[in-house]
Amino acid sequence: MTELLITGARLIGGDAGDLLIRDGVFVDPASAGSDVERIDADGLIALPGLVDTHCHLREPGREDAETIESGTRAAARGGYTAVLAMANVNPVTDTAEAVEHMKAVAAETASAAVHPVGAVTKGLAGEELAELGLMARAGVRLFSDDGKCVHDSLVMRRALEYVRAFDGVIAQHAQDPRLAGAGACCHEGEISGRLGLGGWPAVAESVIVARDVQLAEMTGSRYHVCHVSTAESIDVIRWAKARGINVTAEVTPHHLLLTTSAVEGYDPTFKVNPPLRPDEHVEALREALADGTIECVGTDHAPHAAHDKDHAFSDAAFGMLGLEASLAVVMDTMVAEGRLDWAGVAERMAYAPARIAGLTDQGRPLEVGEPANLVLVDPERRRTVDRAASLSKSRNNPYHGRDLPDPVRLTLWAGRTTFRDL
Ligand SMILES: NC(=O)N[C@@H](CC(=O)O)C(=O)O
Numbered sequence: 123m124t125e126l127l128i129t130g131a132r133l134i135g136g137d138a139g140d141l142l143i144r145d146g147v148f149v150d151p152a153s154a155g156s157d158v159e160r161i162d163a164d165g166l167i168a169l170p171g172l173v174d175t176h177c178h179l180r181e182p183g184r185e186d187a188e189t190i191e192s193g194t195r196a197a198a199r200g201g202y203t204a205v206l207a208m209a210n211v212n213p214v215t216d217t218a219e220a221v222e223h224m225k226a227v228a229a230e231t232a233s234a235a236v237h238p239v240g241a242v243t244k245g246l247a248g249e250e251l252a253e254l255g256l257m258a259r260a261g262v263r264l265f266s267d268d269g270k271c272v273h274d275s276l277v278m279r280r281a282l283e284y285v286r287a288f289d290g291v292i293a294q295h296a297q298d299p300r301l302a303g304a305g306a307c308c309h310e311g312e313i314s315g316r317l318g319l320g321g322w323p324a325v326a327e328s329v330i331v332a333r334d335v336q337l338a339e340m341t342g343s344r345y346h347v348c349h350v351s352t353a354e355s356i357d358v359i360r361w362a363k364a365r366g367i368n369v370t371a372e373v374t375p376h377h378l379l380l381t382t383s384a385v386e387g388y389d390p391t392f393k394v395n396p397p398l399r400p401d402e403h404v405e406a407l408r409e410a411l412a413d414g415t416i417e418c419v420g421t422d423h424a425p426h427a428a429h430d431k432d433h434a435f436s437d438a439a440f441g442m443l444g445l446e447a448s449l450a451v452v453m454d455t456m457v458a459e460g461r462l463d464w465a466g467v468a469e470r471m472a473y474a475p476a477r478i479a480g481l482t483d484q485g486r487p488l489e490v491g492e493p494a495n496l497v498l499v500d501p502e503r504r505r506t507v508d509r510a511a512s513l514s515k516s517r518n519n520p521y522h523g524r525d526l527p528d529p530v531r532l533t534l535w536a537g538r539t540t541f542r543d544l
C-alpha cells in the first residue's frame with residue numbers, strides 16, 4: 123500500500139497541518155504507516171485541485187494543436203484536476219457516442235478528469251437541438267455551443283427547458299452574430315479605429331446575456347455565461363441575480379489581466395473571442411469576481427497550431443492558452459491586490475466550478491474521506507514565462523516574456539501525482 127504524507131502545508135482557514143493520502147483518498151494523518159513517502163510542504167499552501175469550467179482540448183480532430191493527453195498535462199501543470207472540455211471538436215460532441223469516445227480516450231491518456239461538454243445544437247449549427255437527453259444519460263450536465271452563440275431565441279428557450287429535467291446547465295458564448303459578425307476581431311473603440319481592425323462592440327455580448335437571463339427566468343433553468351468580458355454584462359448578471367434568476371458566470375485569466383492595448387502590435391497571439399477589453403471593463407471583471415457576481419474562473423484554454431495563428435491579425439484564429447498560467451494570473455490580479463484570499467481562490471477556482479458543472483468528486487474540501495485532489499501552491503516563487511516551456515502542444519501563449527507567479531509545486535488527482543516540482 124502506498125501512502126503519501128504531506129507535512130506542514132498551510133490549510134485554508136490558516137493553520138498548518140498534515141495530509142495523509144492512501145488509496146486516492148485523504149485519511150487520518152495519525153494512521154501513517156512506517157514506509158510512508160513524505161513531502162515537506164513547509165511554506166506551501168494546500169488548495170483543492172482546481173476545476174476548469176471551460177477549455178478546448180482539440181481531440182478529436184485537431185491533434186496537431188492539442189490532445190487530451192497534452193492538454194491535461196498542461197492542466198495538471200496549472201494545478202487543475204478536472205476540466206470541462208468544450209464540444210467544438212471534430213466531430214462535434216453532439217451525441218452520446220461522441221461523449222463516450224472522449225471519455226474513453228481520456229481514460230487512457232488524461233492527467234486530469236475530463237468531462238465532455240455536450241453541444242446544444244447539432245453540429246453547433248444553432249438550429250436543431252443535439253441529443254441533450256442521451257448525452258445527459260452519459261453523464262453530461264453542461265451544454266454549450268461555445269465558439270458559436272446560440273443566437274436563435276426559440277432554440278435557446280427549448281434548450282433551457284430541456285435541460286431542466288436533469289439539472290443541466292446551458293453555457294452561452296454570448297456574441298450577437300450581427301453586432302459582432304465576420305470581421306469583428308477587436309474591441310470596438312479608439313484602438314480598433316486607429317488600427318483599422320473590425321470592431322466587436324461590448325454591447326454584442328450584453329444584449330445576448332440580457333435576453334438569455336430572461337429566458338432562464340421564464341423556464342426556471344440554469345444558465346451560465348462563458349468568458350464574461352464587459353461591464354454591461356456584469357450589470358445584467360447582477361440584475362438577474364437580484365431577481366433570483368439561476369445564472370452563473372465565469373471570467374478568463376486573460377480578461378482579468380490583459381487589455382485592448384495588447385493588440386497594438388498586431389500580434390495574433392492576442393486575438394481572442396471575446397476580445398480583450400479596455401481598463402474599465404477589466405476593473406469591473408475583477409470587482410465582480412471578488413464580490414461573487416462572477417463565481418468562477420474558466421480558462422478558455424484555446425490552443426492553436428502555428429499555421430492557424432501566423433497570419434495577419436484579421437485572418438488568424440481566435441484563442442489563447444490559459445491552463446498553465448491561470449492560477450498565476452489570479453494571484454497577481456486578485457490575491458496580490460487583496461481582492462481574494464486563499465479561501466476565495468479555492469471557492470472561485472475549485473468549489474464553484476465543480477458545483478456549476480455538477481461534479482460531486484471534485485471541488486471538495488481537503489478532509490478525511492474525500493478524494494485526494496490537491497494542489498500545493500508556492501505563494502512566493504515567480505518566473506518569466508517562456509512559451510517554449512509549455513506542456514501544451516501549441517505556442518499561442520499571451521504571457522510569453524511576462525513575469526508571473528510560478529506557484530504550482532505538486533498536483534494530485536485522486537491521489538495520483540500528475541505534476542511535481544519539489
Ligand atoms: N476563445 C476563443 O477565442 N476561441 C475558442 C472558441 C471560444 O471560446 O469561443 C476556440 O475554440 O479557439
Ligand SMILES: [Zn+2]
Nearest residue numbers: 268269295348
Ligand atoms: Zn467562446
Ligand SMILES: [Zn+2]
Nearest residue numbers: 208268269422
Ligand atoms: Zn471557449
